[in-house]
Amino acid sequence: MKFKLLLLFSFFIFFTSWSQTINLNESYLTDYLRTSQLLGKFNTNISFTLKPLNIGKNGLDINKDFFDFEKYAPKVLSFLNEKGEIKILPFDYNIEYNSRHPYNRNNGSMIPNRGYQHILSAGIYAEIGPLSIQLKPEYLFSENKDFEGFGEGPNGHYPIIWAKRYQLWNHIDMPERFGEKSISKTLIGQSSIRLNFKGLSIGLSNENIWWGPSIRNSIMMSNHARGFKHITFNTTKPLKTKIGNFEWQVISGRLESSGYLPANSTQQYAGTNIYIPKINQIAETNDWRYIQALTFTYSPKWISGFSIGYIRWVQMYSALVRGKYSYFMKGNPNWFPVFSNLFRKNDKSVDYEMQTDQAAGLFLRWFWKESKAEIYMDYNHNDSKQNIRDLLLDSDHSRAVTIGLQKIFKINFDNYMFSWEWTQMEQTASRLLRDAGSWYEHSYVYDGYTNQGEVLGASIGPGSNSHYIAFNRIRDKEKIGLALEIIDQDNDFYHEAFSSASDPRRYWKDFNLHLNFSKKYKNLWLFSNLIYSRSLNYKWDLDDTATEYYHPGNDVNNFHMTLKLVYLIPLTK
Numbered sequence: 001m002k003f004k005l006l007l008l009f010s011f012f013i014f015f016t017s018w019s020q021t022i023n024l025n026e027s028y029l030t031d032y033l034r035t036s037q038l039l040g041k042f043n044t045n046i047s048f049t050l051k052p053l054n055i056g057k058n059g060l061d062i063n064k065d066f067f068d069f070e071k072y073a074p075k076v077l078s079f080l081n082e083k084g085e086i087k088i089l090p091f092d093y094n095i096e097y098n099s100r101h102p103y104n105r106n107n108g109s110m111i112p113n114r115g116y117q118h119i120l121s122a123g124i125y126a127e128i129g130p131l132s133i134q135l136k137p138e139y140l141f142s143e144n145k146d147f148e149g150f151g152e153g154p155n156g157h158y159p160i161i162w163a164k165r166y167q168l169w170n171h172i173d174m175p176e177r178f179g180e181k182s183i184s185k186t187l188i189g190q191s192s193i194r195l196n197f198k199g200l201s202i203g204l205s206n207e208n209i210w211w212g213p214s215i216r217n218s219i220m221m222s223n224h225a226r227g228f229k230h231i232t233f234n235t236t237k238p239l240k241t242k243i244g245n246f247e248w249q250v251i252s253g254r255l256e257s258s259g260y261l262p263a264n265s266t267q268q269y270a271g272t273n274i275y276i277p278k279i280n281q282i283a284e285t286n287d288w289r290y291i292q293a294l295t296f297t298y299s300p301k302w303i304s305g306f307s308i309g310y311i312r313w314v315q316m317y318s319a320l321v322r323g324k325y326s327y328f329m330k331g332n333p334n335w336f337p338v339f340s341n342l343f344r345k346n347d348k349s350v351d352y353e354m355q356t357d358q359a360a361g362l363f364l365r366w367f368w369k370e371s372k373a374e375i376y377m378d379y380n381h382n383d384s385k386q387n388i389r390d391l392l393l394d395s396d397h398s399r400a401v402t403i404g405l406q407k408i409f410k411i412n413f414d415n416y417m418f419s420w421e422w423t424q425m426e427q428t429a430s431r432l433l434r435d436a437g438s439w440y441e442h443s444y445v446y447d448g449y450t451n452q453g454e455v456l457g458a459s460i461g462p463g464s465n466s467h468y469i470a471f472n473r474i475r476d477k478e479k480i481g482l483a484l485e486i487i488d489q490d491n492d493f494y495h496e497a498f499s500s501a502s503d504p505r506r507y508w509k510d511f512n513l514h515l516n517f518s519k520k521y522k523n524l525w526l527f528s529n530l531i532y533s534r535s536l537n538y539k540w541d542l543d544d545t546a547t548e549y550y551h552p553g554n555d556v557n558n559f560h561m562t563l564k565l566v567y568l569i570p571l572t573k
Contacts, residue, residue, distance in 0.1 A: 021190070101147045106459050139186050175258055191206050200233075221295070467485070
């Protein structure tokens with residue numbers, strides 16, 4: 001027995017199979033690789049539907065002349081006859097500024113903030129045999145200045161409108177502002193410990209995750225919220241078979257609440273408090289949530305550049321999964337809900353099913369190297385269907401969709417890219433007969449699909465829609481361009497609050513003009529984004545007493561700046 005254990009240990013020591021990640025704080029590096037794929041310079045087998053990307057001996061096959069991961073994370077120490085290594089990870093610095101109110105999109109540990117906020121991150125990567133340890137903590141500082149919130153505009157909102165707003169806020173943890181003071185904290189960040197072997201990895205991680213092919217709004221899993229602790233079993237590169245390539249990830253994790261209350265939580269309507277404390281059914285406050293999720297991507301051998309995949313997630317309060325609802329729950333606690341029945345018809349316990357929040361969807365991506373173009377789509381349903389017939393008859397019920405395309409073409413000697421992405425989170429006309437509720441909220445999981453107060457999916461949030469059109473010039477490791485983003489802010493709430501008044505004038509709509517620039521200067525990667533934002537009827541605020549019917553409402557301007565730096569630390573051998 002001792003000999004077998006020694007043999008196994010020796011195998012672990014001497015079989016070097018390491019894999020490190022390009023974390024989502026460095027998402028523009030991933031964007032550079034995706035653009036390079038369209039240009040025919042990068043591995044065509046990668047689907048870009050599972051991020052962060054893994055690099056190294058157990059990760060993606062990347063030509064060092066194109067992207068040298070030895071310079072991305074240089075070795076500082078070797079041991080055990082070169083079987084173990086310690087590498088130093090890049091230094092990351094991300095800073096954002098908002099002049100009037102938050103513009104908050106896919107920025108990981110950052111919060112909705114007015115003023116400045118920044119994240120500093122550095123770390124090391126160590127491996128010995130198949131064991132890898134990545135330590136990439138983050139330091140967050142946010143000014144968190146006060147800004148005009150819901151009902152604080154020049155015209156305010158009536159108590160009944162506040163009550164309507166709390167129909168959402170009582171079923172999701174999504175505070176407008178994270179307290180009243182500046183925030184300074186150190187976080188685990190993009191850290192993990194894993195066992196890696198032949199394109200597979202299993203371990204513990206706190207890294208942000210992005211699933212699906214979408215670039216701006218991933219409906220099912222994104223880096224909009226802070227990373228959460230999870231167990232992961234995933235591929236680190238496409239696994240080749242006779243019928244094509246496969247990629248997957250299965251996670252089980254812990255989601256936390258923000259600890260902050262919604263605005264004006266002491267207000268009453270009709271003699272009743274509009275705020276209902278977020279407690280679960282056994283009166284446990286601030287109970288953490290158990291989430292299990294999976295994604296699976298298949299790239300057929302016979303269709304070049306085509307990938308299709310599936311995503312499903314299920315979350316519930318930990319008290320439920322630990323079996324503390326035994327008075328109505330049948331059987332043992334279910335630690336693997338994501339593999340349970342997809343349809344309510346087959347559920348053994350309706351009560352148990354009602355206490356869980358879930359969603360499922362399909363996605364596809366298809367790129368053509370010859371045309372330097374790609375299309376992609378996310379199509380998802382919030383909550384489970386009764387059966388196949390229900391799915392076929394009312395396919396629009398509770399659905400959300402993202403569709404996008406990118407095309408590169410030449411003008412003179414330069415490459416130019418056209419990008420378009422459209423996302424609809426707003427309920428469809430199906431709501432007139434069968435209200436599905438907004439995405440990410442839930443009637444029993446009162447914190448909704450969030451972590452630390454921000455949604456885990458599309459950054460535009462519940463009930464919103466988005467159009468994004470961009471035009472960029474591409475020169476090797478340089479990209480510059482303009483983009484127009486139009487966001488319909490939470491139309492689900494608008495219809496709920498104002499449809500009885502038959503008032504079509506007070507939609508809250510943002511028009512955002514972007515100027516983007518990214519470039520590599522020797523060991524420094526730089527990304528910057530300047531945004532001028534014009535909000536019409538900000539927070540749905542409109543003066544009802546004006547004589548002209550279509551008159552200006554609370555129309556405001558905001559200036560946003562993002563600057564991201566990645567410094568690849570140079571080391572001489």
